Amino acid sequence: MTYKLGIDIGGTKIRVILLDNKNKPIFGFNISTPKNKKLFLESLENAIKNIIKEHKISGIGIGLPGIVDVKRGVLIKAPNLPFLNNWQAKKFFLKFSRNIEIDNDSRCFVLAEAKLGAGRGFKNIVGLTIGTGIGGGIIIDRKIYHGENNSAGEFGHIIIDNNKTFEQLSAKEAFIKYGDRSEIIGIGIANIINILNPDIVILGGGGIISGKVNISTIRSIAKKYIMSPLAKNTPIIKGKLGEDSQAIGASLLLK
Amino acid sequence: MTYKLGIDIGGTKIRVILLDNKNKPIFGFNISTPKNKKLFLESLENAIKNIIKEHKISGIGIGLPGIVDVKRGVLIKAPNLPFLNNWQAKKFFLKFSRNIEIDNDSRCFVLAEAKLGAGRGFKNIVGLTIGTGIGGGIIIDRKIYHGENNSAGEFGHIIIDNNKTFEQLSAKEAFIKYGDRSEIIGIGIANIINILNPDIVILGGGGIISGKVNISTIRSIAKKYIMSPLAKNTPIIKGKLGEDSQAIGASLLLK
Numbered sequence: 001m002t003y004k005l006g007i008d009i010g011g012t013k014i015r016v017i018l019l020d021n022k023n024k025p026i027f028g029f030n031i032s033t034p035k036n037k038k039l040f041l042e043s044l045e046n047a048i049k050n051i052i053k054e055h056k057i058s059g060i061g062i063g064l065p066g067i068v069d070v071k072r073g074v075l076i077k078a079p080n081l082p083f084l085n086n087w088q089a090k091k092f093f094l095k096f097s098r099n100i101e102i103d104n105d106s107r108c109f110v111l112a113e114a115k116l117g118a119g120r121g122f123k124n125i126v127g128l129t130i131g132t133g134i135g136g137g138i139i140i141d142r143k144i145y146h147g148e149n150n151s152a153g154e155f156g157h158i159i160i161d162n163n164k165t166f167e168q169l170s171a172k173e174a175f176i177k178y179g180d181r182s183e184i185i186g187i188g189i190a191n192i193i194n195i196l197n198p199d200i201v202i203l204g205g206g207g208i209i210s211g212k213v214n215i216s217t218i219r220s221i222a223k224k225y226i227m228s229p230l231a232k233n234t235p236i237i238k239g240k241l242g243e244d245s246q247a248i249g250a251s252l253l254l255k
Numbered sequence: 256m257t258y259k260l261g262i263d264i265g266g267t268k269i270r271v272i273l274l275d276n277k278n279k280p281i282f283g284f285n286i287s288t289p290k291n292k293k294l295f296l297e298s299l300e301n302a303i304k305n306i307i308k309e310h311k312i313s314g315i316g317i318g319l320p321g322i323v324d325v326k327r328g329v330l331i332k333a334p335n336l337p338f339l340n341n342w343q344a345k346k347f348f349l350k351f352s353r354n355i356e357i358d359n360d361s362r363c364f365v366l367a368e369a370k371l372g373a374g375r376g377f378k379n380i381v382g383l384t385i386g387t388g389i390g391g392g393i394i395i396d397r398k399i400y401h402g403e404n405n406s407a408g409e410f411g412h413i414i415i416d417n418n419k420t421f422e423q424l425s426a427k428e429a430f431i432k433y434g435d436r437s438e439i440i441g442i443g444i445a446n447i448i449n450i451l452n453p454d455i456v457i458l459g460g461g462g463i464i465s466g467k468v469n470i471s472t473i474r475s476i477a478k479k480y481i482m483s484p485l486a487k488n489t490p491i492i493k494g495k496l497g498e499d500s501q502a503i504g505a506s507l508l509l510k
Binding site: 067076077123124136138140141145146147148149150151152153154155156157158159160161162163187190191192194195196197198199225226227228229230231234 | 322331332378379391393395396400401402403404405406407408409410411412413414415416417418442445446447449450451452453454480481482483484485486489
């Protein structure tokens, strides 16, 4: 029996899961994300070595928190872990397996939900993660859409009001300051739907998993600002895979 | 020799062009758009009959100003020509040819520029038309991207500031009131690039063709608000096909 390894590297924790050949998680654990590169690489190396000592793995998929050059295998920019800017991630993981795929963490989220969660059966899907930041991933024609520079889906950076971004107006910091920001989130999602007109919008991230963000307010505000009468009914729903979604999605990057 | 007919139906004029089998316009003319349905249908019928009397045509492609149900062949909603709401456009044109395709006019614009104009050779393209309204069309993987309800690319309806839409803030009415709105247009385009990260953004419509909108201001403002360092260099350029672009694009809808 061979397994796939899915790793989600976040600003505060690293989630590692092992999946069988039916994409079912066998076990998983968390590591607190170390705050410098040396410790970071050591912790990751130890975790992986411990697993491959006891399990045969067919590949490792990794979700990374920032702009990822998927082809070159480099994490270009990691706003919350700046010591990882320009990290040659793929090169690092190739020490453990010849089959390595990396992508942005929010894309891993939407990929997991598309294949195994709330997005099953849909063709064009928007994934939006609401937490420390606002992240995004786009599935078009059942495949991840990366755009020309691997930066498609940077929903957090669109300007919504008074030269402020979606993320500034509604992610964790704004939440702490002003409380639930579901109205702005509803407008942000309406903007995305007016541009992409997806089959479905799937929400994830800490703000959603914790239940702190009111999804019915989001739905009614979005409905108001969506232009097309038919697109007003675009389903906006919570992801089904919970905290494991990004690590599962990372493993699904593997061929 | 057979020809294709391309028709662009706009709020103020209808452009009709005849193209040879190399997509080269042979001749074209304008009709002022009549303000009621009866006159509208009569004018269109006369124009087409006059052409097919003298030229053999292989099909008619039509660009329509609003939300178009491409499969059913219906113009769902035409904000500037409300008497055409729910017009069974395809059914009307089938009287003249068995080969009929319709789509939204801004999609025709971006299709023409993609195949024959400023977008040749690019894979993922955003087309933005700035005039009476703000229109949009998206090419992904060299094909028009319609979205689930044929309403992808409704860029004019995204909220950019103080609950106001891109169109309210920067189309013709705002231009008359406040003068050149290139700064808001730059922000709107940055939003679109942050979401879609296209290879290129092509601008068209009356505001661009007339030269009234300052494209270099748009470029520098967009650059400021685009998040990804690489995407900051996304080319933002004027279309090459001028006033015929939408009618040419309409003819390119034909198989």
